Amino acid sequence: MKVGLFIPCYVDQFYPGAAIATLCLLEKLGVEVVYPPKQTCCGQPMANSGFEHLTGDCNELFVKNFAEFDYIVAPSGSCVLHIRDHLHDDKHPEAAKNISHRIYELTSFLIDVLKVENLPARFPHRVGLHQSCHGQRGLHISSMTELVAPEFSKPGSLLKMVADIDLVDLNRKDECCGFGGTFCVTEEAVSVKMGKDRVADHLKHDVSYITGVDMSCLMHMEGILKRQGSNVKVIHIAEILNAG
Amino acid sequence: MSSRENILAAVKVNQPERVPLPDISIFETGTKGSLQKFAAVLAGVGGKTDYVSDYEEIVRIIKAQYGCDVRIVSPLRELQELSHENLEDLALIHDLRDVEVAILNAHFAVAENGAVWITENEMRHRVLPFVTQHLAVIIKEGDIVPTMHHAYNLINTNTCGFGTFIAGPSKTADIEQSLVIGAHGPRSMTVFVIKDTNHDEGSSL
Amino acid sequence: MTEHSTKEHSELAEDFIKDEDRVDWHDETLWFIRQKRDKAAHQLPEWEALREAASQIKNNVLSNLHDYLLQFERNAVANGIEVHWAADAAEHNQIVQRLLNEANVVRMVKSKSMLTEECGLNEYLAKQGIEVIDSDLGERIVQLAEEPPSHIVLPCIHKKKEEIGEIFHQHLGIEAGISDPQFLTETARQHLREIFLTRRAALTGVNFAVAETGEFVVCTNEGNADMGAHLADIHIASMGIEKLIPKKKHLGVFLRLLTRSATGQPITTYSSHFRTPRDGTKIHVILVDNGRTVQLGRKDFRNSLKCIRCAACMNTCPVYRRSGGHSYHTAVAGPIGSILAPNLDMEKYADLPFASTLCGSCSNVCPVKIDIHEQLYKWRQVLVKNGYTPKAKKAGMQVMTWTLSSPSLYQAAGKVGRWVIKYAPFAVNNKLNPWHKQRDMPESPEWSFNVWYKQNRKNDEQ
Numbered sequence: 083m084k085v086g087l088f089i090p091c092y093v094d095q096f097y098p099g100a101a102i103a104t105l106c107l108l109e110k111l112g113v114e115v116v117y118p119p120k121q122t123c124c125g126q127p128m129a130n131s132g133f134e135h136l137t138g139d140c141n142e143l144f145v146k147n148f149a150e151f152d153y154i155v156a157p158s159g160s161c162v163l164h165i166r167d168h169l170h171d172d173k174h175p176e177a178a179k180n181i182s183h184r185i186y187e188l189t190s191f192l193i194d195v196l197k198v199e200n201l202p203a204r205f206p207h208r209v210g211l212h213q214s215c216h217g218q219r220g221l222h223i224s225s226m227t228e229l230v231a232p233e234f235s236k237p238g239s240l241l242k243m244v245a246d247i248d249l250v251d252l253n254r255k256d257e258c259c260g261f262g263g264t265f266c267v268t269e270e271a272v273s274v275k276m277g278k279d280r281v282a283d284h285l286k287h288d289v290s291y292i293t294g295v296d297m298s299c300l301m302h303m304e305g306i307l308k309r310q311g312s313n314v315k316v317i318h319i320a321e322i323l324n325a326g
Numbered sequence: 327m328s329s330r331e332n333i334l335a336a337v338k339v340n341q342p343e344r345v346p347l348p349d350i351s352i353f354e355t356g357t358k359g360s361l362q363k364f365a366a367v368l369a370g371v372g373g374k375t376d377y378v379s380d381y382e383e384i385v386r387i388i389k390a391q392y393g394c395d396v397r398i399v400s401p402l403r404e405l406q407e408l409s410h411e412n413l414e415d416l417a418l419i420h421d422l423r424d425v426e427v428a429i430l431n432a433h434f435a436v437a438e439n440g441a442v443w444i445t446e447n448e449m450r451h452r453v454l455p456f457v458t459q460h461l462a463v464i465i466k467e468g469d470i471v472p473t474m475h476h477a478y479n480l481i482n483t484n485t486c487g488f489g490t491f492i493a494g495p496s497k498t499a500d501i502e503q504s505l506v507i508g509a510h511g512p513r514s515m516t517v518f519v520i521k522d523t524n525h526d527e528g529s530s531l
Numbered sequence: 532m533t534e535h536s537t538k539e540h541s542e543l544a545e546d547f548i549k550d551e552d553r554v555d556w557h558d559e560t561l562w563f564i565r566q567k568r569d570k571a572a573h574q575l576p577e578w579e580a581l582r583e584a585a586s587q588i589k590n591n592v593l594s595n596l597h598d599y600l601l602q603f604e605r606n607a608v609a610n611g612i613e614v615h616w617a618a619d620a621a622e623h624n625q626i627v628q629r630l631l632n633e634a635n636v637v638r639m640v641k642s643k644s645m646l647t648e649e650c651g652l653n654e655y656l657a658k659q660g661i662e663v664i665d666s667d668l669g670e671r672i673v674q675l676a677e678e679p680p681s682h683i684v685l686p687c688i689h690k691k692k693e694e695i696g697e698i699f700h701q702h703l704g705i706e707a708g709i710s711d712p713q714f715l716t717e718t719a720r721q722h723l724r725e726i727f728l729t730r731r732a733a734l735t736g737v738n739f740a741v742a743e744t745g746e747f748v749v750c751t752n753e754g755n756a757d758m759g760a761h762l763a764d765i766h767i768a769s770m771g772i773e774k775l776i777p778k779k780k781h782l783g784v785f786l787r788l789l790t791r792s793a794t795g796q797p798i799t800t801y802s803s804h805f806r807t808p809r810d811g812t813k814i815h816v817i818l819v820d821n822g823r824t825v826q827l828g829r830k831d832f833r834n835s836l837k838c839i840r841c842a843a844c845m846n847t848c849p850v851y852r853r854s855g856g857h858s859y860h861t862a863v864a865g866p867i868g869s870i871l872a873p874n875l876d877m878e879k880y881a882d883l884p885f886a887s888t889l890c891g892s893c894s895n896v897c898p899v900k901i902d903i904h905e906q907l908y909k910w911r912q913v914l915v916k917n918g919y920t921p922k923a924k925k926a927g928m929q930v931m932t933w934t935l936s937s938p939s940l941y942q943a944a945g946k947v948g949r950w951v952i953k954y955a956p957f958a959v960n961n962k963l964n965p966w967h968k969q970r971d972m973p974e975s976p977e978w979s980f981n982v983w984y985k986q987n988r989k990n991d992e993q
Contacts, residue, residue, distance in 0.1 A: 128932060132913075143938070216890075256892075345587070347587065350588075438787075441802070452760075453758070478783040479780070487809070490757070493799070498752060504712035510724070510727070
């Protein structure tokens, strides 16, 4: 199987470490990974702001880049959800449909397709797992506290395979961090308050790291942590699963 | 065209294609309601359950609790000792404003939520179970169902002009989410469960 | 004034958040209710099946609303209830006024009806010289405070008990400085008891109206709807046309879901079924459209009409909990309000669908499975297409489109951005950058992943 690696724009530009870890992790698990160099963005920032009608060119570029792969994998729940729900290309409708069915967020890919049951990773630190909303509620990468349904967590099960990791139980397991795309600046006060509250939950549990599947959430929380002068770091789950 | 015509026309034009109703009989599991569960839920909402053998016991309990100097009303002949008032003789329903205790029959209880079903036939006056300071309701031991689905099976063809499910005393948490029992309706509610002398062994208790 | 603000959600939210202790209190109070709801839901293994059934019943209602309305009217009239139809808020208010005038009533007692909030009934009647007293404790408090309710189930959730004590001191004559909820509730009980006993007209809302039998159900914990209605000569019940359900037995589904979703209780203290008026009295039901037929015609948004007004979406919404109901400047706030209001006035409520991170929690708690977060997304597209977006944002988005459609432009822009953050941080670490107000910018890495890959891997492929 050939996997196309899709790296979200902000990960590409600001957190290449997460992208490198994703690539290395997949290769470690025996996957043939190709990174189409002309990729840009999934179009979500525009679509979520009400400008879905402007994303045609962006979509077309995405389809062009990723049509040939058996699977497309990305270290992001939010971008993958957007592609799954909203990728359309009038010029190549079938290709677009295929892509939206074959694109996976990283931890889902590991659990559902590769069926990973153990990992040679070690991360001897106290870690809080932030459940990014779009991955959780949109892609069902874990159960949701609102629903009466069995508990499960794909990122959680992968983290449990990591040696010496100390995972904490948060007070509010799946409350939104407040990033929300352009929301983070258009509703700055609410966004930051939500982020501060999320961060406080992790700090109350004495974590050294906050992780998750979406760098956007982590970037937002990191901004708050750094402003508070905290030593707590954010780290994408790919980097933990690839660690040691 | 009247508003009625306009609204109906707009609805007709705008409503989507017909979709069927679901089968809700799947929720009617079990037939027996648990009195134990009922009592626990009722207690949780500030109400009380009293198991009694007969009406005489109810009379004793009410007398002991409220004394003889307060206005007690009940349409039940069995409780005439507590109240000689003829509720049919009321000039104005507002005359019920100083009722301290009202004791009424209920048709049945619902185990899942601590509610009892009472209609205006039992109330005699609709305002009575609300305006009274304290409410007591009587059910027979076997008259209990597990869920609201079973309840509606029982009252589906009921054509009374007014009926209500009452689950405990009136209450509010509008002030900083602090629960206060006794809002505008009764301050307390007791359900008397009269033991069924003819009940078989494997029943709801 | 009980009017809503003309400011936008983001501004009102910013004001609300200034008092951080208060926001924390508001947020924790509502989160606690969300937890009670979870506990109640988890006690019913069939909970998700119930939600599905309720959703399907309401889907059926919307698809057959015309006939159900006629059926309800027919049966209600046969029961002795008078049925009126109001095209909009103004007509609803005029009908209420006419009914009160005909009965020579100038003082009315009202139990909770969000529809009447939507119609601005109290203000309208006041102008006509008719006094309306709200009998629900929370509503009475905000009425005395001259504010609109901030939450559709817990109208004064935004008020602290000391503030309520002060309101009662000013308007109901109690001593200053009292904050004990028990005492305050008792005060309201005595005050409102006199109201109930002296008002000849009572207005209630309608939780559910049954087409099959022509009856309607009113649910309260306080007993105020019943105290008002059973002591009055005329009982007016206002309802949105979408509040119908087909058959009496369907009440079993809805009454099991409603209060568990709203407050975590298994049922309200009173679930009163009104079928006929008492001898010598009248019941009037007013069926109100006020934009509902328009929403019914919107394929993407008609499901919002399934709403049974439980407010579970508000309790779970992390934005609502931290911005408060008043920041939505509309009668019904929160997630459901944000998909209902734009239908009434796109310009006035264009900000609401953007007051969300689209986290999806609301859709998960909705007892009738309204796809709230998906409708929020879709409203954003509609609002932008209709021009309700600031020019600067539109221009910015166009630039973003060009950049993201061209790999070379995108890489160049990214490179510039990283350079600026690294070498000219003052350009972005300033007041013009809203991100920077309370957060540090991300650090600038040496290379983007794209560049790293080209340098470290591309050669391997070739």
